[in-house]
Amino acid sequence: MxxxxxxxxxxxxxxxxxxxxxxxxxxxxxxxxxxxxPVLDDDRHVIGMVSEADLLCKEQFREQYFGEGYKLSSRSYAASGA
Structure with missing residues (x-):
């Protein structure tokens, strides 16, 4: 089955x-x-997804760089192994 x-x-x-x-x-x-x-735009269309893993990765880099406004680049994301 x-x-x-x-x-x-x-x-x-x-x-x-x-x-x-x-x-x-x-x-x-x-x-x-x-x-x-899912992340929705103003018209309630799906524009992306956010997962626990995304939040954990962001938190790891936020602590490292000391800034809530820090934006994780795709290069940094790939280097993190995530």
Whole structure:
């Protein structure tokens, strides 16, 4: 017997906006018991995903560079092994 996406998907989707603060995304993941959320634009179209792993990577670099506004470049992300 094979499983389908429908067998494992979440039916009540928790989403965030592009401007949602880091802490609010983390709180939504914990509250929803989920590991990722879709990011929606103003028209409620999916423009990306944010996962626990994304937040952990960001937190690691934030501590290293001491700035909440630090933007992780794709080169830095690849070097982190994530």
């Amino acid at each position: 094979s499983m389908t996406v429908e067998d494992v998907m979440t039916r009540e989707v928790v989403s965030v906006g592009a401007a949602t603060p880091f802490k609010d995304i983390a709180a939504a993941l914990v509250a929803g018991g989920i590991s990722a959320v």
